[in-house]
Amino acid sequence: AQKVTQAQTEISVVEKEDVTLDCVYETRDTTYYLFWYKQPPSGELVFLIRRNSFDEQNEISGRYSWNFQKSTSSFNFTITASQVVDSAVYFCALSEAYDTGKLIFGQGTTLQVKP
Amino acid sequence: EPEVTQTPSHQVTQMGQEVILRCVPISNHLYFYWYRQILGQKVEFLVSFYNNEISEKSEIFDDQFSVERPDGSNFTLKIRSTKLEDSAMYFCASRRLTSGRANNEQFFGPGTRLTVL
Numbered sequence: 570a571q572k573v574t575q576a577q578t579e580i581s582v583v584e585k586e587d588v589t590l591d592c593v594y595e596t597r598d599t600t601y602y603l604f605w606y607k608q609p610p611s612g613e614l615v616f617l618i619r620r621n622s623f624d625e626q627n628e629i630s631g632r633y634s635w636n637f638q639k640s641t642s643s644f645n646f647t648i649t650a651s652q653v654v655d656s657a658v659y660f661c662a663l664s665e666a667y668d669t670g671k672l673i674f675g676q677g678t679t680l681q682v683k684p
Numbered sequence: 685e686p687e688v689t690q691t692p693s694h695q696v697t698q699m700g701q702e703v704i705l706r707c708v709p710i711s712n713h714l715y716f717y718w719y720r721q722i723l724g725q726k727v728e729f730l731v732s733f734y735n736n737e738i739s740e741k742s743e744i745f746d747d748q749f750s751v752e753r754p755d756g757s758n759f760t761l762k763i764r765s766t767k768l769e770d771s772a773m774y775f776c777a778s779r780r781l782t783s784g785r786a787n788n789e790q791f792f793g794p795g796t797r798l799t800v801l
Contacts, residue, residue: 602787614727614775614792660727664787669732669740670715670779672790676726 571596573663575675582651583683590646590678592661598622600666603637603644608658608677620644651682686710688793690776696799697766705761705796707776716759717777717790718751720744727775733759766800773797 572595582588594603605617618628620637628635632649648655658679662672689708697703709716718730731741731751738751750762759778763770774797777790 604789606792612773613794614777616789616791619789662727666787668787669734670787670790671717671729671732671740672719672727672777673729674727 571663571665571673573661573673573675575659575661575678577678578676579679579681581681581683584653585650586682587647587649588651588680588682590648590659590661590680592644592646592675594642594644594661594663596663596665598665598667602664602666604662604664604672605635605644605646606660606662606674608660610657614660617646648680651680653682653684656680656682688776688778688791690774690793690796692796693794694797694799696801699768699800700765703763703766703798705763705774705776705798707759707761707793708757709759709776709778710780710791711757712780713778713791714781715779715790716751716753717779718761719775719777719792720772721775721795722772730761730774763798766798768800771798771800 574593601622603620607615607617625637634647636645658677660677661675664672691706716733719727721727729742731745732739748764752760773795775795776793779788779790782788
């Protein structure tokens with residue numbers, strides 16, 4: 570069965586701190602895709618990154634970085650030097666290959682960055 | 685930059701009434717989806733649509749729900765007889781066709797907040 574777990578419900582940090590959001594997934598497939606989406610207070614869902622199961626290279630995009638480890642079924646997201654504008658709900662999601670592409674979302678982690 | 689649009693942004697209806705939520709996916713996308721998010725909860729898959737038919741639906745998507753692509757641009761979700769528990773944010777999403785059936789990213793619309801009284 571497909572499942573995504575984001576165990577951290579809420580995280581609060583002070584601006585400029587680094588923060589890591591955890592994501593653990595379950596799937597029976599050997600080919601799958603992992604995603605992170607950001608949901609700011611305005612409510613829309615903003616795509617951040619997609620990773621396929623064959624690519625375990627970590628990725629960095631500005632202050633954002635992602636650590637994908639198949640051995641622990643984790644796809645963690647780190648924000649370096651957090652800013653107030655990073656305050657949002659962050660969702661990790663899973664999509665299995667040879668499927669309809671539907672996304673299975675985790676429960677989300679609410680990140681509050683205080684000035 | 686092309687984006688998914690949804691109308692209305694907020695819909696208030698009485699229990700038992702029919703509602704139609706509208707979406708215009710990105711023009712060269714071929715896969716379409718509806719998701720819902722009850723306030724404060726996670727985003728849940730409702731239905732996927734490809735090649736003018738439903739490709740998958742969740743257990744939430746019962747006989748009260750239907751989807752349609754009435755023309756080349758719109759993608760609608762109809763709830764025939766709304767219930768209080770249908771109150772939620774409904775997101776439309778689309779993604780383009782890829783080779784090798786790779787599951788590329790979905791782009792989401794801004795959502796329609798449905799309130800059932």
